[in-house]
Amino acid sequence: MDNMFSDALGQLLAEQCTPAVVRQIEGGADAAALWAQIAESGFADALVPESADGAGMVLKDACALWELIGRHALPLPLAETMLVRGWLAQAGASLPEGAIAMAPRARQAGGQVSAVGVRCAKVAQWVAVELGGETRLLAAAAASQTPAVFPLDAGLSWPEAVWTAAPVVPGAGDLQVAQAMVYAALLSGALMTCFERTLQFANERQQFGRPIGKFQIIQHELAQISEHAFSSRMAAQIACESRTLTPDPVRVAVGKARTSEAVVVVADFSHSIHGAIGFTAEFDLQLYTRRLHHWRVTAGSESHWHDVAGEALLADPSPLALDLIRRVSDAEASV
Amino acid sequence: MSSIASLTITQIPAEAEALRAEVRAFLTEATAKIPAHIRAKSWSGFDPEFSKALGAKGWLGMTFPKEYGGGGRTAFERYVLVEEFLNFGAPVGSHWIAERQSGPLLLKYGTDEQKRTILPKIAQGELYCCIGMSEPNSGSDLASVKTRAEKNDQGWLLNGQKIWTTNAHHCHYMIALVRTSGTTEDRQKGLSQVLVDLSLPGITVRPIEDLAGDSHFCEVFFDNVQLSADALVGNEGQGWEQVNAELAFERSGPERIFSSVVLFDQWLAYIRTPAGKRPESTRLAGQILTRMAPLRAMSIAIQEKLARHESPIVEAALVKDQGTVLEQYIPAAIADDLLSRDEADVPFELMQTLTYVTHIAPCYTLRGGTRSILRGMIARGLGLR
Ligand SMILES: Cc1cc2nc3c(=O)[nH]c(=O)nc-3n(C[C@H](O)[C@H](O)[C@H](O)COP(=O)(O)OP(=O)(O)OC[C@H]3O[C@@H](n4cnc5c(N)ncnc54)[C@H](O)[C@@H]3O)c2cc1C
Numbered sequence: 008m009d010n011m012f013s014d015a016l017g018q019l020l021a022e023q024c025t026p027a028v029v030r031q032i033e034g035g036a037d038a039a040a041l042w043a044q045i046a047e048s049g050f051a052d053a054l055v056p057e058s059a060d061g062a063g064m065v066l067k068d069a070c071a072l073w074e075l076i077g078r079h080a081l082p083l084p085l086a087e088t089m090l091v092r093g094w095l096a097q098a099g100a101s102l103p104e105g106a107i108a109m110a111p112r113a114r115q116a117g118g119q120v121s122a123v124g125v126r127c128a129k130v131a132q133w134v135a136v137e138l139g140g141e142t143r144l145l146a147a148a149a150a151s152q153t154p155a156v157f158p159l160d161a162g163l164s165w166p167e168a169v170w171t172a173a174p175v176v177p178g179a180g181d182l183q184v185a186q187a188m189v190y191a192a193l194l195s196g197a198l199m200t201c202f203e204r205t206l207q208f209a210n211e212r213q214q215f216g217r218p219i220g221k222f223q224i225i226q227h228e229l230a231q232i233s234e235h236a237f238s239s240r241m242a243a244q245i246a247c248e249s250r251t252l253t254p255d256p257v258r259v260a261v262g263k264a265r266t267s268e269a270v271v272v273v274a275d276f277s278h279s280i281h282g283a284i285g286f287t288a289e290f291d292l293q294l295y296t297r298r299l300h301h302w303r304v305t306a307g308s309e310s311h312w313h314d315v316a317g318e319a320l321l322a323d324p325s326p327l328a329l330d331l332i333r334r335v336s337d338a339e340a341s342v
Numbered sequence: 343m344s345s346i347a348s349l350t351i352t353q354i355p356a357e358a359e360a361l362r363a364e365v366r367a368f369l370t371e372a373t374a375k376i377p378a379h380i381r382a383k384s385w386s387g388f389d390p391e392f393s394k395a396l397g398a399k400g401w402l403g404m405t406f407p408k409e410y411g412g413g414g415r416t417a418f419e420r421y422v423l424v425e426e427f428l429n430f431g432a433p434v435g436s437h438w439i440a441e442r443q444s445g446p447l448l449l450k451y452g453t454d455e456q457k458r459t460i461l462p463k464i465a466q467g468e469l470y471c472c473i474g475m476s477e478p479n480s481g482s483d484l485a486s487v488k489t490r491a492e493k494n495d496q497g498w499l500l501n502g503q504k505i506w507t508t509n510a511h512h513c514h515y516m517i518a519l520v521r522t523s524g525t526t527e528d529r530q531k532g533l534s535q536v537l538v539d540l541s542l543p544g545i546t547v548r549p550i551e552d553l554a555g556d557s558h559f560c561e562v563f564f565d566n567v568q569l570s571a572d573a574l575v576g577n578e579g580q581g582w583e584q585v586n587a588e589l590a591f592e593r594s595g596p597e598r599i600f601s602s603v604v605l606f607d608q609w610l611a612y613i614r615t616p617a618g619k620r621p622e623s624t625r626l627a628g629q630i631l632t633r634m635a636p637l638r639a640m641s642i643a644i645q646e647k648l649a650r651h652e653s654p655i656v657e658a659a660l661v662k663d664q665g666t667v668l669e670q671y672i673p674a675a676i677a678d679d680l681l682s683r684d685e686a687d688v689p690f691e692l693m694q695t696l697t698y699v700t701h702i703a704p705c706y707t708l709r710g711g712t713r714s715i716l717r718g719m720i721a722r723g724l725g726l727r
Contacts, residue, residue: 206724226721233720234664237346237657241643242636244351264632309632310625317628321614328607329429329600332631336639337353 012053012062013071019048020079026291032082033158038130042083042106051085052102054093054252061096066254067339070192070247074240077196077302080294082159084108084127086189091135091144091176093252098177103144105132109189110163111182111306113138120145121164126186126305128152128161135176136165142179145169157301180253187306188246188254191262194302195236195243197295198266198273202236204292205229205277212282219280228276235269242266248339257319258335264312270303346656346723349643358418365401365423369430379694381431382604385597386558386702388512389433393467396434402441403465406449411462417649421642425596431604435558439508440464442595444471444517447588448537451576456537460515474504474518474538474562475585481506482715484519484585485529489564491520491536497571498522498536500544500564508709510547510560513540519581533581536573543567554701592710594644594658598665599637601706602672605699606630608692609676617687623679630675633668637661656723663716666706673699 023044032038045051054069055061064072073086088107095102108131110122120138128134131147149169153162179185206229209220219225246262249255274296278285285292303309323331372392373381380387396402404420406412413419424442427434445464448456463469480486489502504510504518516538524532540547544567549557576584610627612618640661647654677696680688707713721727 206726209726220721220726223718226724226726227714227717229724229726230663230717230720233346233724234660237349237660238636238640238664241349241351241639242632245636245639248351260628261632261635264628265636268629268632309629313625313628313632314621315628316631317624317626320610320627320631321619321624326607326611327429328603328610328631328634329425332635332638336351336635336642338351340353340356 013075016050016072017075020075020081024079024081026294029080029082029294038083045085051088051092054089055096059096065251066247066249070244073189073192074196077193078200080298083130086193090185094176094178097252103133107131107133107135109182109186110134110136111186118167119164120167120170123162124155124160125163127159128163129159134163135179137182142176142182143170143173144176145173178252183306184254184256184259187263188259190302190305191246191266192243194266195239197298198236198239198269201273201277201295202232205232205280208281225280228280232273232276235273239266239269245335250339260312260316261335264309264316267303267309270299274299349640349657351639352643352646354418354422354642358416358422361419361422365426369426369432373430373432378604378608378691379698382695382699384428384431384434385438386435387433388435390436392433393437397465397467402437402467403445406445406461406465410457411465417645421645428596428600429603436470437467439473440469440471443588443592447517451584453572455572470513471515471517472507472510472513474507474516476506477503478505482712486526487519487521488526489520491522496568498569498573500567500569502564504562506559507562508559510562511549516540517575519585522578530582532579534578535575535581535584536569537575554698589711593662594641598662599634599641601669602699605676605695606672608695612689612692626675626679630672637665656720659716659719663713669706670703673703
């Protein structure tokens with residue numbers, strides 16, 4: 008079932024979420040048509056229980072889908088939407104129409120509830136906002152916007168009354184943990200895309216009469232890119248390793264820290280191997296490397312999650328680090 | 343485009359995990375009195391009594407068939423044991439190469455006679471082997487080995503020299519890669535593996551002291567050493583293929599992740615104390631954890647592929663390269679952490695362990711194939727060569 012699902016999503020994204028579409032939406036074009044195609048496909052309900060007409064997936068299954076979203080640089084918060092819809096449906100709440108962004112760690116001041124740099128806020132209809140440990144669903148249209156550093160994002164600010172009247176999202180837990188899990192998986196997909204594109208380029212681009220991939224230094228750089236890409240893919244699986252809709256914070260710390268840490272090396276080597284062409288707006292590499300850098304710092308950079316993982320390790324009662332390593336690196340036992 | 347298959351998170355089967363508690367209880371007692379800077383040697387720590395004790399427990403040669411004195415158990419059961427050995431810093435050096443590399447090689451390519459005489463003793467922890475691949479002018483470039491075994495009426499006449507042979511001075515046998523025909527110009531062709539009884543006349547073994555003051559690797563000289571006809575392991579002329587298969591197996595195990603782990607645990611114990619705890623140290627501990635855990639998950643996923651008789655050679659090289667880089671990062675980063683404080687506040691045993699691991703760390707990316715050679719292998723797996 009999993010493979011059929013991801014094959015179908017891969018095909019949908021390859022057809023509908025082309026680099027041209029990504030550029031248009033990043034440039035401010037309406038994302039409604041793309042969202043409509045995705046909504047129609049049913050993928051937004053991947054984590055909704057079968058009893059509520061969803062696909063009944065758990066986090067562990069969703070990892071591969073989120074990776075695909077990262078691979079295709081989808082300019083919509085589909086991954087976040089899947090998760091929030093899953094939580095809502097699990098609690099028997101009604102499901103809103105439209106894309107849902109996430110704003111962990113919102114703040115309350117001056118009669119407003121606000122969040123900076125909300126990922127994909129400009130292309131979302133709803134925002135799951137966390138304030139003081141509680142997550143509520145707020146309409147994006149009810150917020151006033153401030154600029155953000157990435158074209159799809161925005162800072163959002165709602166009157167307190169909107170927050171107070173908004174429905175609670177049960178089961179969201181620590182929203183930053185959930186968002187970090189999602190972005191670990193997105194990162195692993197985008198890292199894999201950078202790796203594969205760079206490998207292909209190295210086989211095609213000729214200098215000094217042969218493909219540059221024949222030069223040992225390029226081979227060794229590609230070997231290192233592949234190491235980071237494959238470790239990141241495993242790290243993303245670790246982050247999503249749960250047979251429920253609730254992520255494990257320590258596993259997420261491992262997954263997000265490792266994928267974030269891979270970014271600088273992979274982006275650097277990918278650009279250096281691509282030469283000047285990779286530096287252009289017209290060439291697709293930038294769609295992925297700009298995201299790598301942006302997603303690296305989304306929901307906490309590697310140092311944030313190193314701190315979380317480090318605290319967990321220091322608090323672990325075993326004198327062997329192995330025991331915590333085992334707990335996070337072994338798959339969850341099936342029941 | 344690339345021959346790297348994706349690795350999926352998995353877990354060690356429950357029947358293998360079932361061994362952990364018993365092994366751990368044994369190791370807790372057996373290593374209690376060994377100071378950390380000695381435990382840090384682990385797979386280069388030589389202790390025949392310890393090897394015999396493991397043999398008596400049935401914890402060596404677990405995966406060998408019962409008919410050859412083994413336990414007939416699964417690779418995952420062995421994985422659990424080895425993981426515990428390394429994390430406790432148990433002195434497994436005496437039997438290490440025989441149990442992990444030579445035994446499986448003989449099982450795959452050896453004659454029935456070789457298996458019957460050698461494997462049971464390896465499983466008892468009483469027979470040790472070494473690997474004679476490297477020579478003074480053949481390190482990374484093994485196809486250039488010069489040591490020769492010439493066919494004569496009694497078998498094979500061996501002449502030449504090996505170097506960096508781990509534990510040759512304590513071992514009973516060497517499995518050597520030698521030229522049985524042609525010249526170094528013929529490269530991979532004409533190479534074979536032979537089983538050399540190191541008590542034979544004409545063999546001189548000279549330990550070489552390493553930079554930490556230990557003598558574990560050796561020079562070995564062969565001067566007209568007469569081997570019997572049945573010394574050949576596998577097929578004549580197939581040495582290159584056999585050696586490559588042998589090396590592929592040893593690249594992704596726990597020994598490529600946990601070489602510095604005794605130091606890591608000791609340092610963790612210190613930074614857990616009120617005197618040792620600092621935010622920077624906590625962050626570093628987390629960084630190391632978040633690099634290690636995915637590598638272990640990959641190592642286990644590879645183990646599962648091996649158990650299904652797949653040969654994830656490139657994946658194994660991927661794990662070894664990153665694992666050894668991390669193993670080398672650990673002492674460097676811990677040194678930076680500890681000595682950004684006043685040395686007087688740092689426990690002496692921790693400093694001693696740090697110093698030892700710092701000094702031997704360069705070998706992590708040499709033994710079993712250098713970093714550059716592994717990256718070359720990965721590149722080949724990616725279709726770049
Ligand atoms: C602790 C320890 C234990 C060992 N135990 C054994 C043992 O039991 N048995 C045994 O047979 N050997 C053993 N070795 C030897 C080990 O396998 C070799 O050291 C290793 O293969 C490298 O060979 P070398 O030292 O001759 O270096 P060289 O091959 O001379 O390499 C020197 C440098 O050049 C680089 N280099 C070489 N060729 C290339 C290339 N084509 N492209 C890019 N870079 C290249 C290498 O990566 C390295 O950085 C041991 C080594 C150590 C350190």
